[in-house]
Amino acid sequence: MNFRSKQDYLEAYSQMVTIRRLEEKCAEFYQQGKIGGFLHLYIGQEAVAVGISAAMSEHDHLITAYRDHGVAYTQGMEPKVIFAELLGKATGCSKGKGGSMHLADTRLNFWGGHAIVGAQLPLGAGLALGFKYQKKPDAVVCMMGDGATNIGYFHEAVNLSKVWNLPIVWLCENNQYGMGTAVERASAVSEIRRKAEGYGITNDRCNGMNPAEVYKAVKRALKHAREEGPFFLEAMTYRFHGHSMGDPERYRDPSEIRKWREDDPIGDWRQIIIEKGFGTEPELNQIDDQIMAEIAVAAQWADESPEPGMDELFADLYADDSIVVSREF
Amino acid sequence: MAQITIREAISQALWEEMEANEKIFIMGEEIGVWGGTYAVTRGFYDHFGADRVRDTPIAEGVIAGAAIGAALTGCRPVAEIMTINFALLAMDMIVNHAAKLRYMFGGQFSVPLIVRTPGGGGRQLGATHSQTLDAIFAHFPGLRVLAPATPYDCKGMLKAALRQDDPVLFIENATLYQKRGEVPDGEFLVPLGKSDIKRSGKDVTIVTYSKMLHVCLDAAKQLAKQGIEAEIVDLRTLRPLDMEPVFESFKKTNRAVVVEEGYPTFGVGAEIAARIQAECFDYMDAPVRRIAQLDVNLPYNRTLEQAAIPNADTVVKAVKEVMYV
Numbered sequence: 001m002n003f004r005s006k007q008d009y010l011e012a013y014s015q016m017v018t019i020r021r022l023e024e025k026c027a028e029f030y031q032q033g034k035i036g037g038f039l040h041l042y043i044g045q046e047a048v049a050v051g052i053s054a055a056m057s058e059h060d061h062l063i064t065a066y067r068d069h070g071v072a073y074t075q076g077m078e079p080k081v082i083f084a085e086l087l088g089k090a091t092g093c094s095k096g097k098g099g100s101m102h103l104a105d106t107r108l109n110f111w112g113g114h115a116i117v118g119a120q121l122p123l124g125a126g127l128a129l130g131f132k133y134q135k136k137p138d139a140v141v142c143m144m145g146d147g148a149t150n151i152g153y154f155h156e157a158v159n160l161s162k163v164w165n166l167p168i169v170w171l172c173e174n175n176q177y178g179m180g181t182a183v184e185r186a187s188a189v190s191e192i193r194r195k196a197e198g199y200g201i202t203n204d205r206c207n208g209m210n211p212a213e214v215y216k217a218v219k220r221a222l223k224h225a226r227e228e229g230p231f232f233l234e235a236m237t238y239r240f241h242g243h244s245m246g247d248p249e250r251y252r253d254p255s256e257i258r259k260w261r262e263d264d265p266i267g268d269w270r271q272i273i274i275e276k277g278f279g280t281e282p283e284l285n286q287i288d289d290q291i292m293a294e295i296a297v298a299a300q301w302a303d304e305s306p307e308p309g310m311d312e313l314f315a316d317l318y319a320d321d322s323i324v325v326s327r328e329f
Numbered sequence: 330m331a332q333i334t335i336r337e338a339i340s341q342a343l344w345e346e347m348e349a350n351e352k353i354f355i356m357g358e359e360i361g362v363w364g365g366t367y368a369v370t371r372g373f374y375d376h377f378g379a380d381r382v383r384d385t386p387i388a389e390g391v392i393a394g395a396a397i398g399a400a401l402t403g404c405r406p407v408a409e410i411m412t413i414n415f416a417l418l419a420m421d422m423i424v425n426h427a428a429k430l431r432y433m434f435g436g437q438f439s440v441p442l443i444v445r446t447p448g449g450g451g452r453q454l455g456a457t458h459s460q461t462l463d464a465i466f467a468h469f470p471g472l473r474v475l476a477p478a479t480p481y482d483c484k485g486m487l488k489a490a491l492r493q494d495d496p497v498l499f500i501e502n503a504t505l506y507q508k509r510g511e512v513p514d515g516e517f518l519v520p521l522g523k524s525d526i527k528r529s530g531k532d533v534t535i536v537t538y539s540k541m542l543h544v545c546l547d548a549a550k551q552l553a554k555q556g557i558e559a560e561i562v563d564l565r566t567l568r569p570l571d572m573e574p575v576f577e578s579f580k581k582t583n584r585a586v587v588v589e590e591g592y593p594t595f596g597v598g599a600e601i602a603a604r605i606q607a608e609c610f611d612y613m614d615a616p617v618r619r620i621a622q623l624d625v626n627l628p629y630n631r632t633l634e635q636a637a638i639p640n641a642d643t644v645v646k647a648v649k650e651v652m653y654v
Contacts, residue, residue, distance in 0.1 A: 095435035104434045111401065112434060116425050122391040123426065126398015133354060133380065133404055156391035163386060316436035317471055319494035323522065323569050325470065329607065 001054035003212040006278040012054065012211045013273060014287055016046040016266050019070045021295040022079050026069065026086060026100075030245050034303070035086045039100050042070035044240035047265035048173050049074045051214020051235075052141055056109075059136070060222060063111040063124045064143035066101035067239075071143065075110040077103065079295060083302030091305040095312055118148040121157035121170075128166035139167040139225045141218065147178020149192050158230070162199045165229035169221040170196065172234045173208060179243045180251035196232030208235030209265040240264075331514055336506040338480035339445075340369050342487035343407065345516075347377060350405065353491060356383035357392060357409030357445075366411055367447060367506055393419035393444060397427050397496075400442040405491060413448035413462050413500060427496035428471030440496045443487075447501040449540055449590060451638050456626035459634070461591035463539070464600075466498050467567035473521060474567040476500040478542040480510040482565055485519025493521070502540040502590075524571040526578070530558035533648050534578040536601050537588040538564040541639060545588050548644035557652060567597065575601065576608050583614040584651040588644055593621035615651040620644055 001008045023043050029035045042049065045067075053074035056062065064071050072082055077093060085092025086100050093105050104112035111127060114120040124142030131138035148154055149172060161168050172192045176183055184190045193203040202224060206217035214235055221231040238260040242249050273279045314325055333341070347353045355370060361384040364371035374382045385392050389410055396408035410416045416423065423444060430438040450459035467474045473495050477483045483501070490497045527542060528549050537545045542563050549559040560578045564570065579585050585605055587598035598619030605617050623637040 093435070094433065094437065097435050098433050102433050104437060106437050112430075114426075116421060119394065119421065119426060122394020122422060123398040123401070125391060126395035126400070127402055128398075129395050130399035130402030130404045133399060134352075134402065153390050153394070156386070156388040157394065159386060160388065160391050160395060164383075316432050318473075318569075319431065319439055319441075323495075325569070329603070 001215070003054070003215055009273050009276065009278045010287070012050050013266070013269055013284065014291065015050045015074055016211065016269060017288060017291050018079065018295070019046045019049065019073055020266060021291055022073065022082065023069060025083070025295055025299050027245065029083070029087065029299070035100065036088065037099050038066070039086070039245045040067040040243065041239070041241045041245075042067055044260070044265070045173060045175060045208065045237045046070055047211040047269070048208045048214055048235045048237055050211040052143070052171065052218050054211065054215045055218035055222060056141065059138045061109040061111060061127055061138060061140045062143070063120045063127060063140065064113065065117065065120055065145060065148065066113070066115040067145070068101065068103045068113040072103040072110060072113070075105070076108040077105055077110065078298065080298035080301045083299050084305050087302050087305070088307065089302060089305035090308040090312070091302065096308045097312065118144065118151035118153035120144065121148070121153045124168060125157045125161050125166055128161065128168040129164065132167055137226065139169065139222055141169045141171055141222070143171045143173060145178060146172060146174040146176070146183050146192055147181070147186065149195055150178070150187055158196060158199050158201065158232070161230040162201055167225045168230050169218065169225050170201070170230065170232045171218070171221070172232070173237055174234050175237050175239045177239070177243070177251065180247070182251070191234070193232055193234040201230050201232045203232035203234070205234045205236065208237030209263050209268065211265070211269065330511040332509050333480050333512055334506060335480050335483050335501070335508045336367065336369055338484035338512060339487060339501065340371070342484045342491070343370065344373070346488055346491040347381065350491070352403065353405040353407065354381040354383060355407040355409065356385050356396060358385055358387055358411050360384060360409050365409070367503065369506070370409075389415050389418035390422060393422035394426070396442050396444070397422060397430070397440055400440045401430070401438055405441050407443040407445060407491070410444060410446040412458060412503070413446045414458050414460050416444070416446050416462065419444070423466065423472070423498065424469050428469045432471055439494050441494045442496045443490055443499055444497070445499045445501065447503040449502040449504055450622065450627045451504055451634065453629055453631055453634060455629045459627040461589070461622065463500050463567055464589075464591050464596045467597070471496070472568055473497045474500065475521065475565065476539040476567060477565050478502070478505065478539050478563060480508070481512050482519055482525070484512055485517050486521060486565065489518040489521050492518070500539065505540055508543065522566045522569045522571055524574040525563045525565055526560065526574060527563045528559065528561040530560035530582070532558045532582055533560070533652060534575065534582045534585040535559050535561045535588060535644065535648070536564065536575050536585060537561065538567070538597070539590065541588045541590050544639060544641055545644055547641040548648065551641060551645050552648055557648065559648060570600070572604055572608070575605065579605055579609045580612045583612050586618045586620060586644065586647045586651055588620045588639060590622055590638065593619055593624050596621050615653065618647045618651050620647050
């Protein structure tokens with residue numbers, strides 16, 4: 001996808017709508033008690049994931065935090081496999097043992113899905129180090145929320161990336177809140193990319209509500225990462241739902257959410273497609289209907305999938321399966 | 330057979346494996362140009378170069394984290410954390426990531442990582458630099474925790490660790506680097522996860538590991554002069570724990586003392602004692618005694634510090650108690 005053709009515009013639209021419907025179905029499963037634990041929805045931020053994955057080549061790798069359903073999908077994970085993991089099924093990407101926050105598929109260059117805030121930064125630096133050490137042409141995109149830029153890991157990893165000149169794009173999705181704390185209440189600088197300047201890292205800011213703009217910025221960032229070293233990109237976005245399901249949202253005014261919803265990345269993108277003559281209302285509605293049907297089929301497949309067997313309880317604890325773990329004490 | 334120190338044993342293991350496998354690189358604070366704060370990696374930087382001997386910033390979180398990330402891509406990093414006290418700053422990476430990634434992602438990820446780190450007290454470094462934190466790391470499923478005490482075991486186990494795919498915490502003892510012992514001249518490996526009888530005896534079982542092995546061997550000499558023959562089981566690996574030799578020995582001697590350098594509460598001794606009573610209840614002639622560091626932060630003052638760390642006399646006294654002599 002390079003956002004030069006009608007086909008690419010429609011593909012980006014289709015991907016964003018798929019994420020939106022997927023997340024809505026997740027919320028429904030959660031309310032039915034079928035998804036346990038925490039559930040962090042990506043609704044509102046879809047354009048970021050679509051733009052990032054569009055800009056990535058087969059030599060690029062992605063690692064992210066716990067709000068990972070959107071990029072899992074844009075990296076190529078099928079919705080049915082995402083649903084299955086969230087439902088704790090054997091057919092999930094991690095055999096139902098990881099859950100919502102731990103999606104990954106190494107075959108898709110998608111390295112997770114990490115639930116400790118900021119932990120994906122040292123790990124991402126390590127992926128870049130590993131590829132560089134093995135003299136591979138690969139680069140890494142490491143996503144984080146604005147909240148993660150206040151933790152020690154951020155500073156340790158971003159510093160090291162410059163010291164060792166690692167092929168990595170630090171991509172901050174600034175959705176304005178770290179859980180319920182606004183950026184300016186938690187970060188000494190609210191323009192997050194300025195933190196990268198302290199480490200001498202080239203940086204940029206982009207509109208995270210438009211997939212083509214994200215694509216363009218990530219494309220440039222990846223080129224820089226591969227040819228010169230680390231790059232820091234801040235994508236300005238907004239999550240329309242709470243931090244996770246059950247968030248009472250006392251920290252933001254409904255009018256603020258309404259204002260951002262007027263710039264819904266999907267609605268805006270729809271307008272752009274129509275204005276460019278790449279599609280009509282009925283055509284887009286048809287895509288919507290098709291996606292709705294596909295999501296329903298995927299959800300049903302996952303819902304009907306088997307649970308992992310009890311033999312999975314101790315499986316994959318060690319690579320060395322001669323290690324016998326005590327089960328009784 | 331050659332007589333070498335533990336420092337040389339660890340150094341040789343790393344050197345030989347790095348020569349044999351280009352996927353192995355080492356990283357940590359002052360391991361390169363400086364040569365390692367305990368001189369284990371002296372000469373490595375000049376021989377292997379900056380790419381394979383990577384000096385890092387003082388940033389334990391990213392040392393461990395970047396090593397894990399590189400391991401995911403197929404490298405075999407050896408991350409050195411200058412002391413186990415600083416490993417607390419890398420605890421999240423070791424516990425929440427190294428130990429969990431394979432399991433949590435359904436077997437997709439492999440973390441062939443070694444974290445080398447020395448611990449131990451007795452050098453007047455004060456409370457923050459003198460700890461023996463082995464037990465807390467041994468708490469976590471998914472890790473291998475090794476703590477060998479002889480040049481032979483250090484070399485053979487580190488080499489074996491570098492040829493398998495599970496994350497390893499390789500705990501050294503800062504006061505043992507000069508300890509000498511015999512190693513074979515040629516290639517050899519020591520299997521991981523196997524306890525080892527370091528002294529045979531019929532009267533009492535002493536279960537120990539790391540530096541306390543040497544304290545117990547001294548104690549056993551004193552006890553022998555008094556007619557008590559102690560059998561010493563060196564755990565060598567804390568996770569996965571190999572209890573069979575302990576049970577076998579206990580069923581013969583019917584009494585045991587567990588000796589460790591770490592804190593007593595929730596410690597290695599507690600685990601060993603609990604397992605012995607569960608498995609060998611009908612063989613018990615005395616309660617299992619736990620000898621550990623006293624349950625206090627280690628002070629700077631030499632006399633006070635030494636009073637808090639187990640020595641041969643403490644072990645002798647405990648053995649006599651379980652022998653009722």
